[in-house]
Amino acid sequence: MSDTIEEKIKNYRTAPFDARFPNTNQTRNCFQNYLDFHRCNKALSAKDQDVAPCDWYQRVYKSLCPMSWVARWDEQIENGSFPGKI
Amino acid sequence: MAHPSQLGFQDAASPVMEELLHFHDHALMVVLLISAFVLYIIVAMISTKLTNKYVLDSQEIEIIWTVLPAVILILIALPSLRILYLMDEINSPLLTIKAVGHQWYWSYEYTDYEDLGFDSYMIPTQDLLPGQFRLLEADHRMVIPVEAPIRVLVSADDVLHSWAVPSLGIKMDAVPGRLNQTAFIATRPGIFYGQCSEICGANHSFMPIVVEAVPLEHFENWSSRMLEDA
Numbered sequence: 001m002s003d004t005i006e007e008k009i010k011n012y013r014t015a016p017f018d019a020r021f022p023n024t025n026q027t028r029n030c031f032q033n034y035l036d037f038h039r040c041n042k043a044l045s046a047k048d049q050d051v052a053p054c055d056w057y058q059r060v061y062k063s064l065c066p067m068s069w070v071a072r073w074d075e076q077i078e079n080g081s082f083p084g085k086i
Numbered sequence: 087m088a089h090p091s092q093l094g095f096q097d098a099a100s101p102v103m104e105e106l107l108h109f110h111d112h113a114l115m116v117v118l119l120i121s122a123f124v125l126y127i128i129v130a131m132i133s134t135k136l137t138n139k140y141v142l143d144s145q146e147i148e149i150i151w152t153v154l155p156a157v158i159l160i161l162i163a164l165p166s167l168r169i170l171y172l173m174d175e176i177n178s179p180l181l182t183i184k185a186v187g188h189q190w191y192w193s194y195e196y197t198d199y200e201d202l203g204f205d206s207y208m209i210p211t212q213d214l215l216p217g218q219f220r221l222l223e224a225d226h227r228m229v230i231p232v233e234a235p236i237r238v239l240v241s242a243d244d245v246l247h248s249w250a251v252p253s254l255g256i257k258m259d260a261v262p263g264r265l266n267q268t269a270f271i272a273t274r275p276g277i278f279y280g281q282c283s284e285i286c287g288a289n290h291s292f293m294p295i296v297v298e299a300v301p302l303e304h305f306e307n308w309s310s311r312m313l314e315d316a
Contacts, residue, residue, distance in 0.1 A: 014182040014198045014237065022176075024258075026239055026265040062197045063182045064265065066241055 005053045012056075015063040026064060031084070033061035034073060038086045087219060087253070087279045096253040099278050099299070100270045103255030105169045113162055120158070177269050179237035183228065187240070187247030187260035187282065190289035194228045202313050208292045222279045227296040231305040232275045240266045248283035251297055257283055272299035 021029040037057035044051045061070070076082040088096060098104040184195040188205075196202040209223040230236050240249045242260035249268075250257035258268045272278070280295040300308070 012198075013180055017176050017178060024266050024268070026267045027263070030239075030265055059198075062201075064239060066184050066186055066239075066265075067195055067197065067201060067203055068186075068243070 005056060009052075009055050009059060012059050015060045030061055030065040030069070033057045034065060034070070035084050035086065037061060038077070042086060087222065087277075098255065099253040099272055099274055099276060100255055101273060102169070102173055102270065103253060104273075105172060106255050109165050109169055112165060116158060116162060177235050179269055180234040181230065182237045182239065183230070184239045184241065184265075185228070185249050185260070185295075187242040187244075187249065187286070187293070189244050189287050190282075190293040192224075192228075192247075192249070192282075192293060192295060193243075194226075196309060200313055202309060202316065204312060204316065206296070208294050219279065221292060222281070222294045222296070224294055224296045227277070227298040229298045229300060229305055229308045230272060231302040232272050232299040234302070235269060235271050237267060237269050240268065245286045246284045247286045247293070249280070249295060250283040251278050251280035251295055253278045254297065256280075259284060272297070275299045275301065 015029075015033075018029055020032075034057075037054055040054035040057055041051050044054060073082060077086070095103075095107050095110065098107050181196070182198055184197070186193045186195070191205050191207045193203060193205045204226050206224045206226045206228065208221065209218065209225055211220055214220060214223065238249070238256075238258070240258040240260045241264060242262045244262060246262075247260040248257060249260055254270045254272065256268055256270055258266045260266070276299055278297045278299070280297075282290055282293045282295070284290075286293075
């Protein structure tokens with residue numbers, strides 16, 4: 001299971017088509033992957049497991065989200081004002 | 087790019103634009119034929135001494151001039167819908183680029199592998215070199231590999247803008263807080279120009295878009311160089 005994830009991350013080109021977000025508006029796609037990355041990190045480190053699989057979500061949100069959005073959200077997470085539920 | 091006294095579209099640089107071009111030729115031909123026919127009928131009606139005061143109805147011609155327009159409309163609608171669905175096909179892009187509109191410049195982000203971002207300002211007229219195009223050139227172009235499916239995510243930092251490149255057949259509004267996706271393939275190497283297409287303040291006419299399609303090795307060299315310079 002983790003091998004295939006490693007494969008996918010190794011062969012990563014760009015964010016693939018996501019059927020949950022088939023339309024022009026990809027805002028949610030970016031935000032969802034950002035949330036999923038942080039939630040994955042939180043869940044896996046709570047169980048003391050390897051957080052490497054979470055890298056997929058990070059690659060995807062880095063591809064999709066503007067750098068300024070990511071910087072703003074990172075800052076909000078640091079000072080506790082991030083609006084999403086992680 | 088556009089040139090003086092241009093009548094038609096710019097040469098297509100993507101498959102979708104080629105389709106749009108041909109469809110436009112088809113629709114325009116239908117429109118011209120109908121207009122020529124109507125003009126002929128008008129001239130014929132006006133320039134005859136014959137009169138006919140006794141026709142009350144005529145089933146045959148009523149049927150013809152109802153069915154024929156319906157058929158013509160279908161002949162326009164079918165290719166149109168074909169292209170519409172073609173544009174919506176699921177494609178698997180090789181590269182994702184973010185184009186963010188600001189007042190008054192574009193910034194491009196290539197973040198699939200490293201964090202490459204740069205601004206693209208118009209070259210002022212007094213700084214143009216001979217042979218460069220007024221109000222169209224930019225200091226940093228959006229370089230892409232040719233013949234690769236590219237995904238562009240368009241957004242804005244402040245007010246509404248619109249990212250348009252006519253020869254690729256693309257126009258996508260840049261809305262603050264929203265990521266609008268468009269995709270294209272550049273079928274040939276070259277430089278493709280566009281201009282901001284949503285009024286955004288004083289310098290709305292002076293924030294052009296320049297896309298440069300190059301072979302993959304050149305693209306890789308360019309992106310390495312841009313990362314070093316940043």
